[in-house]
Amino acid sequence: MMDTNELIAALSTDSIRPPAPGRALTLALIPGVVIAICLFLGVLGLRPHFLSLLSEPRFLFKLLLLDLLAALSGYLVLRLFRPSAPPRGAVLALAIPPVLLAFAIGAELIVVPAAQWGVRLIGSNSMVCLRSIPFLGLAPLAAILFALRNGAPERPALAGAAAGLFAGAIGAALYATHCPDDSPLFVAVWYPIGIAFMTALGAALGARLLRW
Amino acid sequence: MYDGARVRLDEREKEWAVLMRAGNAGDSAAYRRLLAQLTAALRAFAGRGLARAGASGADAEDIVQETLLALHLKRQTWDENGPLSPWLYAIARHKLIDALRRRGRRIEVSIDDFAEILPGADEGKGSVAADVSRHLGELPPGQRNVVNCIAVDGASIDEAAARLSMSNGAVRVALHRGLASLAAKFRSYE
Numbered sequence: 476m477m478d479t480n481e482l483i484a485a486l487s488t489d490s491i492r493p494p495a496p497g498r499a500l501t502l503a504l505i506p507g508v509v510i511a512i513c514l515f516l517g518v519l520g521l522r523p524h525f526l527s528l529l530s531e532p533r534f535l536f537k538l539l540l541l542d543l544l545a546a547l548s549g550y551l552v553l554r555l556f557r558p559s560a561p562p563r564g565a566v567l568a569l570a571i572p573p574v575l576l577a578f579a580i581g582a583e584l585i586v587v588p589a590a591q592w593g594v595r596l597i598g599s600n601s602m603v604c605l606r607s608i609p610f611l612g613l614a615p616l617a618a619i620l621f622a623l624r625n626g627a628p629e630r631p632a633l634a635g636a637a638a639g640l641f642a643g644a645i646g647a648a649l650y651a652t653h654c655p656d657d658s659p660l661f662v663a664v665w666y667p668i669g670i671a672f673m674t675a676l677g678a679a680l681g682a683r684l685l686r687w
Numbered sequence: 688m689y690d691g692a693r694v695r696l697d698e699r700e701k702e703w704a705v706l707m708r709a710g711n712a713g714d715s716a717a718y719r720r721l722l723a724q725l726t727a728a729l730r731a732f733a734g735r736g737l738a739r740a741g742a743s744g745a746d747a748e749d750i751v752q753e754t755l756l757a758l759h760l761k762r763q764t765w766d767e768n769g770p771l772s773p774w775l776y777a778i779a780r781h782k783l784i785d786a787l788r789r790r791g792r793r794i795e796v797s798i799d800d801f802a803e804i805l806p807g808a809d810e811g812k813g814s815v816a817a818d819v820s821r822h823l824g825e826l827p828p829g830q831r832n833v834v835n836c837i838a839v840d841g842a843s844i845d846e847a848a849a850r851l852s853m854s855n856g857a858v859r860v861a862l863h864r865g866l867a868s869l870a871a872k873f874r875s876y877e
Contacts, residue, residue, distance in 0.1 A: 480723075485865075488715065
């Protein structure tokens with residue numbers, strides 16, 4: 476009934492072209508991030524004196540670190556849209572934020588007396604932090620996975636994990652503008668838990684949703 | 688001799704990229720010519736892959752068709768500045784592995800239960816064509832009619848629209864959706 480030549484006739488007649496990776500990701504992220512920002516403003520809100528706090532090195536470092544993580548994981552997601560685009564460089568680049576954080580922890584341990592380390596590490600807001608990153612990251616995760624369905628990831632679970640990491644980083648970057656705990660010790664202990672949860676969730680969803 | 692083969696490969700690579708870019712820019716004749724050329728390469732690839740896995744070559748055409756559908760539906764993921772064949776073979780490999788995995792599972796779960804009703808030896812290429820037709824038969828009627836009209840009867844978008852009393856836009860959308868559902872049927876067929 477339908478042989479390969481007939482299939483080719485049908486394929487070459489189909490002129491509808493799905494959006495290119497960058498476009499698909501941007502178009503999906505706009506509503507995803509707008510929802511996350513609305514939830515953020517409705518439930519959490521910016522920290523008081525946000526602008527004047529930007530001169531505070533710990534606060535500024537925290538924001539830049541999470542923005543960098545979001546950018547690098549976003550780049551990885553974009554690579555994973557395409558089959559035959561080796562993601563190795565993009566994966567290696569993800570080591571940059573943890574290395575920067577390690578230096579910041581070193582500096583913190585030198586500057587802050589040992590008696591204060593525990594207090595800084597526990598912070599005042601850790602449970603809110605644990606809940607907020609997934610809460611703010613869910614809409615971006617849905618958006619990124621939706622966009623990735625236009626892609627052809629060779630390893631769907633890996634692409635899903637990258638999507639979860641990206642969404643977790645977006646959630647964390649938003650949450651960081653609310654969170655009063657700025658010490659690198661706090662950031663190193665609590666933020667990764669929420670981000671890792673999102674990464675695992677993304678991997679599980681990706682394995683199911685990103686097959687093609 | 689070796690250099691000659693290499694020059695031919697380079698030329699083929701260049702031609703494929705040119706045809707694909709033309710296709711992306713809306714030249715459907717160029718795209719059709721490209722798909723015909725890729726089909727020959729994919730047939731060789733699927734045949735080799737099945738042989739290496741110790742599987743029968745009867746499914747080769749099935750894998751070729753599934754790969755053609757995938758590369759068409761994912762053509763936006765090809766980087767226009769790069770060569771086509773690494774991208775093409777990444778998709779072909781993905782589909783081959785998928786087919787082998789599926790086929791393994793299919794045999795594992797079904798061989799004993801269905802021994803009496805397993806098809807006879809005269810099924811070879813025929814069973815493959817039956818698979819595709821079956822997938823086509825499972826599409827919603829709107830999509831199936833459009834795909835049939837264009838693929839089997841060779842109608843253009845305009846002709847299909849006139850014959851099925853649909854608008855051109857509706858035919859375009861039904862064709863695209865039909866091809867996407869066809870790919871999904873292939874994928875879910877365990």
